[in-house]
Amino acid sequence: MRYLPHTREDIEQMLQVVGAADLDALFSSIPDDCRRKNEMNLPEPLTEWELNGHMDHLAAGMGASPACKVFMGAGSYSHYIPEISRQLLLRSEVFTAYTPYQPEISQGTLQTIFEYQTLVCRLLGMDVANASMYDGASGLAEALLMTIRISRRRKVAVSRAVHPLYRKVVETYFTPGDFEVVELPVGSDGRTDLSGLKDLGELAGVALQSPNFFGCIEDLEAAGKKIHEDRKTLFVTAFTEPLAYGLLKNPGVCGADIVCGEGQSFGIPQSFGGPGLGMFAARQPYVRAMPGRLVGKTVDRDGKTGFVLTLATREQHIRREKATSNICSNQGLCATASTMYMAAMGGTGIRELSRLNRDRAEYLKASLAGAGYASAFTAPTFNEFVVRFPEGFSDTWQALLKKKIVAGLHLAPWYPELSDCWLMCVTETIDKNDIDGLVKEVTR
Amino acid sequence: MKEKMGTTGLIFNEPLLWEKGSPGRKGLSLPRRDVAEAPLDDALTGDGPDFPDLSELDVVRHFTRLSQWNFGVDSGMYPLGSCTMKYNPRTNERQASIPGFANAHPLLPPSLCQGALALMYDLQGYLAEITGMPAVTLQPAAGAHGELTGMLIFAAYHKHKGKVRTRVLIPDTAHGTNPASATLCGFTAVPVKSGADGVLRPESVAELMDEDTAGIMVTNPNTLGLFEKNIRQVAGIVHEKGGLIYCDGANMNAIMGLVNIGDIGVDVLHLNLHKTFSTPHGGGGPGAGPVCVTRELEPFLPTPRVVKEGNSYRLDEDGPLSVGKVHAFFGNFGILLRACCYILSMGNHLKQASQYAVLNANYIKESLKGHYHLPYDQPCMHECVFTDKLQQEHHVATLDIAKRLMDHGFHPPTIYFPLVVSGAIMIEPTETESKETLDQFIDAMKQIAREARQCPDCLHESPQFPKVRRLDETAAARKPCLRG
Numbered sequence: 001m002r003y004l005p006h007t008r009e010d011i012e013q014m015l016q017v018v019g020a021a022d023l024d025a026l027f028s029s030i031p032d033d034c035r036r037k038n039e040m041n042l043p044e045p046l047t048e049w050e051l052n053g054h055m056d057h058l059a060a061g062m063g064a065s066p067a068c069k070v071f072m073g074a075g076s077y078s079h080y081i082p083e084i085s086r087q088l089l090l091r092s093e094v095f096t097a098y099t100p101y102q103p104e105i106s107q108g109t110l111q112t113i114f115e116y117q118t119l120v121c122r123l124l125g126m127d128v129a130n131a132s133m134y135d136g137a138s139g140l141a142e143a144l145l146m147t148i149r150i151s152r153r154r155k156v157a158v159s160r161a162v163h164p165l166y167r168k169v170v171e172t173y174f175t176p177g178d179f180e181v182v183e184l185p186v187g188s189d190g191r192t193d194l195s196g197l198k199d200l201g202e203l204a205g206v207a208l209q210s211p212n213f214f215g216c217i218e219d220l221e222a223a224g225k226k227i228h229e230d231r232k233t234l235f236v237t238a239f240t241e242p243l244a245y246g247l248l249k250n251p252g253v254c255g256a257d258i259v260c261g262e263g264q265s266f267g268i269p270q271s272f273g274g275p276g277l278g279m280f281a282a283r284q285p286y287v288r289a290m291p292g293r294l295v296g297k298t299v300d301r302d303g304k305t306g307f308v309l310t311l312a313t314r315e316q317h318i319r320r321e322k323a324t325s326n327i328c329s330n331q332g333l334c335a336t337a338s339t340m341y342m343a344a345m346g347g348t349g350i351r352e353l354s355r356l357n358r359d360r361a362e363y364l365k366a367s368l369a370g371a372g373y374a375s376a377f378t379a380p381t382f383n384e385f386v387v388r389f390p391e392g393f394s395d396t397w398q399a400l401l402k403k404k405i406v407a408g409l410h411l412a413p414w415y416p417e418l419s420d421c422w423l424m425c426v427t428e429t430i431d432k433n434d435i436d437g438l439v440k441e442v443t444r
Numbered sequence: 445m446k447e448k449m450g451t452t453g454l455i456f457n458e459p460l461l462w463e464k465g466s467p468g469r470k471g472l473s474l475p476r477r478d479v480a481e482a483p484l485d486d487a488l489t490g491d492g493p494d495f496p497d498l499s500e501l502d503v504v505r506h507f508t509r510l511s512q513w514n515f516g517v518d519s520g521m522y523p524l525g526s527c528t529m530k531y532n533p534r535t536n537e538r539q540a541s542i543p544g545f546a547n548a549h550p551l552l553p554p555s556l557c558q559g560a561l562a563l564m565y566d567l568q569g570y571l572a573e574i575t576g577m578p579a580v581t582l583q584p585a586a587g588a589h590g591e592l593t594g595m596l597i598f599a600a601y602h603k604h605k606g607k608v609r610t611r612v613l614i615p616d617t618a619h620g621t622n623p624a625s626a627t628l629c630g631f632t633a634v635p636v637k638s639g640a641d642g643v644l645r646p647e648s649v650a651e652l653m654d655e656d657t658a659g660i661m662v663t664n665p666n667t668l669g670l671f672e673k674n675i676r677q678v679a680g681i682v683h684e685k686g687g688l689i690y691c692d693g694a695n696m697n698a699i700m701g702l703v704n705i706g707d708i709g710v711d712v713l714h715l716n717l718h719k720t721f722s723t724p725h726g727g728g729g730p731g732a733g734p735v736c737v738t739r740e741l742e743p744f745l746p747t748p749r750v751v752k753e754g755n756s757y758r759l760d761e762d763g764p765l766s767v768g769k770v771h772a773f774f775g776n777f778g779i780l781l782r783a784c785c786y787i788l789s790m791g792n793h794l795k796q797a798s799q800y801a802v803l804n805a806n807y808i809k810e811s812l813k814g815h816y817h818l819p820y821d822q823p824c825m826h827e828c829v830f831t832d833k834l835q836q837e838h839h840v841a842t843l844d845i846a847k848r849l850m851d852h853g854f855h856p857p858t859i860y861f862p863l864v865v866s867g868a869i870m871i872e873p874t875e876t877e878s879k880e881t882l883d884q885f886i887d888a889m890k891q892i893a894r895e896a897r898q899c900p901d902c903l904h905e906s907p908q909f910p911k912v913r914r915l916d917e918t919a920a921a922r923k924p925c926l927r928g
């Protein structure tokens with residue numbers, strides 16, 4: 001086996017040094033009743049070439065872009081990934097390194113994370129960002145737990161327009177503790193209805209997503225003011241599409257205290273839902289209550305600038321049961337990918353790309369409206385929106401799969417009240433021709 | 445080779461991203477504009493982020509230079525105890541980048557994602573076979589995430605049995621994630637002292653175990669590199685009182701094909717695919733932390749679950765007893781895929797991998813015995829723990845030894861862990877290192893032991909070769925500068 005370097009002679013010499021008769025003798029400390037009796041029943045090892053064939057075969061039937069036109073976002077977005085990012089990530093000093101616990105030989109990772117933290121802060125308008133969480137959903141759960149730690153209250157409110165799967169993860173994280181999660185309703189415009197907020201009592205935090213699950217841009221500024229009428233309540237904003245902040249007012253400007261979301265859009269392959277990137281940022285006063293790793297700037301013995309992991313007294317390897325979170329491994333390489341992507345886009349590029357995403361989505365929205373399929377909500381949207389289709393569209397949708405078109409996401413399983421609605425998404429990988437093609441198919 | 449592995453070479457200084465570039469440059473090929481601009485309310489529109497504008501070459505050079513300041517498994521031996529820094533096969537990167545997988549949306553209808561579902565189903569089966577635990581979830585994104593899932597299962601199980609339990613026993617040799625994960629699920633972590641021989645004593649567990657205790661979290665082999673030989677008795681004691689056994693499988697690399705975890709009384713086990721199953725650590729992640737459980741606990745696993753019906757696969761959302769969901773989609777699929785490819789490439793060679801990992805660790809242990817203090821002088825599993833006791837008399841500490849190893853061209857071992865050993869140096873070579881490399885490492889360690897006697901200051905002043913010297917971590921924490 002090419003990953004195992006041991007020759008028969010090596011093994012013999014080493015056993016001699018160890019003083020063991022054979023390989024089995026190395027395991028003498030394992031009692032007999034703990035030994036495995038049978039051999040593992042695994043497939044015959046594949047050669048490199050057989051493995052290629054096997055994986056190509058499995059991948060062949062997948063409805064992945066660009067072979068398939070997928071008008072579906074809902075937390076996972078198809079964006080172009082520049083070749084430089086793929087190749088730079090394969091620099092093996094980057095991807096075969098461990099967590100930078102030894103800073104002298106990890107400065108590449110550390111400076112990259114420092115740059116990542118900075119760019120995320122600039123994107124979201126926040127003071128401090130951590131080195132990443134697992135994904136947008138677990139990030140939101142941790143953000144809400146953080147509001148409980150800070151406010152010492154026990155109840156949080158989450159908008160019904162937050163991604164349903166994120167809400168499910170929040171519920172899971174909250175089940176064993178005696179904390180409460182209440183749901184905020186959605187208004188007819190597709191935005192969160194905060195009119196009942198006052199009746200909910202003392203809230204640790206209130207979470208909105210913008211653009212929300214329906215693609216609607218929330219009025220975060222107004223929401224922030226309303227939520228902060230109770231000065232102890234923290235305003236948490238989530239996102240699934242960070243590209244929106246190339247164009248939209250950032251959450252920091254709108255008064256958010258904690259911002260968290262999924263960064264997959266920034267140079268990370270969709271990869272059937274993971275690995276993605278939990279972006280997580282907060283205002284300065286809350287830094288010591290944050291979960292996750294942080295990189296800080298410092299100097300070495302000669303006064304030269306360098307970077308280290310810092311404020312580790314929040315973390316599990318120092319604090320154990322008193323840590324702010326149990327997170328250890330994070331999504332480091334994905335954070336690195338997104339840093340490369342943000343660097344390649346630049347401020348000018350992200351603005352243009354963000355606009356193009358919205359404009360193409362607006363083009364589809366207008367084309368469908370022109371054909372008689374109206375949007376379900378009136379609030380402005382970014383690159384996703386909800387359309388109401390007439391009865392029988394499910395059949396059309398099924399039929400389109402055979403033509404390698406996924407015409408949006410049916411909302412029935414997620415929102416029974418929107419059972420005739422589909423969530424549509426357009427990014428820069430879907431062009432005008434594709435859009436015209438879709439409209440032609442659904443109006444056929 | 446008699447020369448030291450570490451040497452100097454030309455590497456470059458490189459400023460921070462925003463100290464480079466010029467407004468108007470682009471590093472990304474923007475798609476053609478083919479639709480009209482749509483107006484947006486000014487009240488919603490922002491100024492856009494203040495990112496530097498760089499050319500493509502600016503970006504390439506920046507990250508290439510940064511990468512050269514790093515040490516990876518591909519650079520040299522990385523004997524980081526408890527982290528299993530084995531070789532990350534290159535072919536797995538090829539497989540993960542096949543467009544059918546890399547560009548797959550997680551909510552594709554089943555007819556368009558059979559390949560991905562088949563892969564997950566197969567991987568669940570392989571992990572079940574390797575561990576002897578019949579039911580598997582692939583959803584947790586890392587080891588600690590797997591622990592959290594396990595603790596959620598503990599809580600859900602006891603709630604289902606009609607009694608909420610509040611405590612979880614955790615040996616003092618455990619990783620910090622164990623008590624943190626238990627706490628996150630509302631349990632009180634109760635420490636258990638390990639015995640003089642470094643393993644759990646059944647009597648200590650019996651003293652603490654009661655009907656208010658949900659169970660115990662055991663790392664086996666433990667962080668001293670020792671097999672918890674009393675695990676079956678411990679399991680008996682805990683089960684007797686209605687508790688469950690959680691096994692932290694961080695150290696599974698020692699026992700594949702040698703121990704059937706399902707047979708030794710374990711109820712819940714997590715694996716670290718980024719350790720035992722060769723997926724890259726990526727400078728901190730992403731990992732994957734599948735959780736394997738007994739049939740009895742299967743109904744509590746997160747949803748959705750991949751099921752096979754005839755020749756096709758689908759996702760089953762049904763699970764009335766399920767703990768819920770810990771990840772938005774199915775976990776770190778790209779990592780699962782790499783691990784699956786590793787298993788397909790290795791087959792039953794996985795047992796050899798464990799045997800050689802243990803052989804390598806014992807070879808280092810025997811070769812360095814006498815040069816460094818060995819607190820538990822007995823056969824070890826896949827890692828061995830030394831201390832700085834012999835070097836302390838020359839005022840040389842574990843940290844100095846670790847830093848000096850860099851000059852020799854090796855990544856330092858894990859240091860000052862486990863906490864129960866003062867000045868611990870925890871060495872895990874893994875099976876992918878050859879005897880020659882181990883000999884070079886052993887030589888370097890011996891030379892450092894000599895230096896400790898002859899020139900302690902050489903060690904205090906190390907490392908000399910890396911781009912920066914020892915960094916001021918106290919200053920970093922006192923006045924945190926976390927962004928530019």
